[in-house]
Amino acid sequence: MIRFIIYRLLGAIVVIWIVSVVTFLIFQAVPLLSHTNPVYFYTGKVPFKPGSPQLKALTHRFGFDLPLYAQYWHYLSGILFGQTITDGVSVPIKCPAPCFGYSFRQNELVGTLIAQAVPVSLSLIVGSAILWLVGGVSVGTISGLRPGSAIDRIGMTGSLAAVSLPIFFTGPVLLLIFEYTLGWLPDVSYAPITQNPVQWLRSMILPWVSLAFLFAALYARLTRSNMLETMSEDYIRTARAKGLDRRTVVIKHGLRAALTPIVTIFGIDVGTLVGTTVITENVFNLRGLGFLTISSIQQQDLPIILGVTIVAAVALVVANFVVDILYAVVDPRVTV
Amino acid sequence: MTITSPVPSAASTDPGVFLSVEDLRVHFPTDDGLVKSVDGLTFDLRRGEILGIVGESGSGKSVTAQAILGLHKGSKAKISGHIWLDGQDLVPASEDDMRAVRGSEIAMIFQDPLSSLHPFYTIGNQISEAYRVHNKVSGRDARKRTIEMLEKVGIPNAAARYSDYPHQFSGGMRQRAMIAMALICEPKLLIADEPTTALDVTVQAQILELIKELRNELNSAVILITHDLGVVAETCDHVVVMYGGQAVEKGPVADLFDVPEMPYTWGLLSSMPRMDRVRQTRLTPIPGSPPSLIQVPKGCVFNPRCRFSDRVEGNRCFTVHPDLLPTAPGHEVRCHIDPEERRQILLTEIRPNL
Ligand SMILES: Nc1ncnc2c1ncn2[C@@H]1O[C@H](COP(=O)(O)OP(=O)(O)O)[C@@H](O)[C@H]1O
Ligand code: SF4
Ligand SMILES: [Mg+2]
Numbered sequence: 001m002i003r004f005i006i007y008r009l010l011g012a013i014v015v016i017w018i019v020s021v022v023t024f025l026i027f028q029a030v031p032l033l034s035h036t037n038p039v040y041f042y043t044g045k046v047p048f049k050p051g052s053p054q055l056k057a058l059t060h061r062f063g064f065d066l067p068l069y070a071q072y073w074h075y076l077s078g079i080l081f082g083q084t085i086t087d088g089v090s091v092p093i094k095c096p097a098p099c100f101g102y103s104f105r106q107n108e109l110v111g112t113l114i115a116q117a118v119p120v121s122l123s124l125i126v127g128s129a130i131l132w133l134v135g136g137v138s139v140g141t142i143s144g145l146r147p148g149s150a151i152d153r154i155g156m157t158g159s160l161a162a163v164s165l166p167i168f169f170t171g172p173v174l175l176l177i178f179e180y181t182l183g184w185l186p187d188v189s190y191a192p193i194t195q196n197p198v199q200w201l202r203s204m205i206l207p208w209v210s211l212a213f214l215f216a217a218l219y220a221r222l223t224r225s226n227m228l229e230t231m232s233e234d235y236i237r238t239a240r241a242k243g244l245d246r247r248t249v250v251i252k253h254g255l256r257a258a259l260t261p262i263v264t265i266f267g268i269d270v271g272t273l274v275g276t277t278v279i280t281e282n283v284f285n286l287r288g289l290g291f292l293t294i295s296s297i298q299q300q301d302l303p304i305i306l307g308v309t310i311v312a313a314v315a316l317v318v319a320n321f322v323v324d325i326l327y328a329v330v331d332p333r334v335t336v
Numbered sequence: 337m338t339i340t341s342p343v344p345s346a347a348s349t350d351p352g353v354f355l356s357v358e359d360l361r362v363h364f365p366t367d368d369g370l371v372k373s374v375d376g377l378t379f380d381l382r383r384g385e386i387l388g389i390v391g392e393s394g395s396g397k398s399v400t401a402q403a404i405l406g407l408h409k410g411s412k413a414k415i416s417g418h419i420w421l422d423g424q425d426l427v428p429a430s431e432d433d434m435r436a437v438r439g440s441e442i443a444m445i446f447q448d449p450l451s452s453l454h455p456f457y458t459i460g461n462q463i464s465e466a467y468r469v470h471n472k473v474s475g476r477d478a479r480k481r482t483i484e485m486l487e488k489v490g491i492p493n494a495a496a497r498y499s500d501y502p503h504q505f506s507g508g509m510r511q512r513a514m515i516a517m518a519l520i521c522e523p524k525l526l527i528a529d530e531p532t533t534a535l536d537v538t539v540q541a542q543i544l545e546l547i548k549e550l551r552n553e554l555n556s557a558v559i560l561i562t563h564d565l566g567v568v569a570e571t572c573d574h575v576v577v578m579y580g581g582q583a584v585e586k587g588p589v590a591d592l593f594d595v596p597e598m599p600y601t602w603g604l605l606s607s608m609p610r611m612d613r614v615r616q617t618r619l620t621p622i623p624g625s626p627p628s629l630i631q632v633p634k635g636c637v638f639n640p641r642c643r644f645s646d647r648v649e650g651n652r653c654f655t656v657h658p659d660l661l662p663t664a665p666g667h668e669v670r671c672h673i674d675p676e677e678r679r680q681i682l683l684t685e686i687r688p689n690l
Contacts, residue, residue, distance in 0.1 A: 233451065243439035243469045244465070244469055332455070
């Protein structure tokens, strides 16, 4: 097991390293392909004439004139060890590790911006993940145990509807009902859980539901088909032949097997959501990673895009790593 | 155990009979039509006896076994007839009543021990679970009993292998573990559905030996389902030959091998490899394939494949369904050909080629 974990860990590190190289190269390529001085993507303006000695000096200060490997090392060492950032005009800024650079547009360290957004994103993702997992698996299990029954049809029609409805529809509808019409949630502005848990819950409940709605539908269908398949397995017949009661047969023998593959999908889904819950964040005015991504793309704020990309990639790799370990724990056949 | 049954205990006239299956029918409604998997099956079984049920695949053997265990309850299957177990009818019994019977009175082992064991639980866990359903004992006692059972079925190092998962066992060991699981509550009836089909020949012999030993020890009744007549010859006391959901010949093992009278049984015997002597002719598998259970042939079920249907006058093989009639004590045959003539055919046309 230890060896397995170390292997996977090494694998994860390699993947993250590759991601760092690829993102680095992409953001090298962008200025090149758009014939723009890279300084523009850092400061939002090119303060001096092209070819002027001042611009050359600035380019030099940012290190854009260095060879590629040196620039990469600069970028990597910034993340690993921190660095000091300066545009040559303002006071130099200390950027501790992991330093993702500085947004001259927002006048803020990228790390700080990300650190502000992460709790919002995590609140959203974790909460809705719990909701959709519990909801989807319950509906799917009940449906899968009685295929073709009325309850199965209601569950599956409902989930078909849920997959088809986009968040930019369900979100506003939920807001319309609960905030404006019923008035149950008069103020849904975000508050950190550490400062005001009640307000945090109030601000999160609708985003959770609308995001979970979509995923719950997928999980219900998945659980149903796994359950159907599992319940016709030979070992379920063996369990019945022992004289076990239905509950034990369904939960201990059926659900245990039906849910195992869902572990994988769940982990990947959660990992993928980091940085991509753009629509939900927009609809509910949450300042999470998705929001940060979109606004920085709109403003061509390269350092932020770079930082968020790395964070999202790391989240996915970590999710993968956790899933691998978890899978080895839940499925004894996985050789470790 | 109590089984509430609306039908009074009337069962068989013979008091020694432990299991009596009477005109059992198991029909499955499907989109293609009604599948008559078992259609009017009758047989008796005593404790200490091993009954073989033979027949090609698709003849309804497994469906019969599962019906006895009540495993079709809760499905769409339509079941009629009686399954008298020790005088009580299991056909009308509820799922709850059957639950009390399963594992404790009747236990079953299946063809493929790998897929029949849960991949995510240890062998020990699965066997002790079978014990704890019917016995209020502590986890430690269940574990002790499980290890005893594993030793009894010949698993070396049983205590250490308790925590192994099924995939860590070999095929033969898995089937031994299944047998330990089936026998842990000392059932009075053991149903083994092709227990050795997935195993190689040496292991097969060991498993059959084990079943016989345990039968002797517990004095259980055993139903051994197989499509291998060799297994029947070695192991069983009585045989039911099934074809198309029906019994076509029934009798003591000796009769079935010495004086078989039904053309289908002849076919099975001709396609059976002999260990004891050199065959005069090549193995001849029965030409054709088993009948559709949705559109069962009119008349005799075996008629499309039977070489002898022209020996019966008036085309009766194709119009009249033959009854299962006694031909000798305990020996019954379902065929229109006159018993005298059947014996003649056996002597002159079949025996020389076996
Ligand atoms: N649940 C079911 N629904 C419909 N048909 C079934 C079902 N179970 C078994 N059958 C059919 O019944 C026939 C007998 O099957 P089975 O008893 O498994 O044969 P075997 O003698 O090989 O054990 C087969 O043709 C099979 O397709
Ligand atoms: S009844 Fe006719 S078809 Fe059936 S086995 Fe006898 S001879 Fe063959
Ligand atoms: Mg079978």
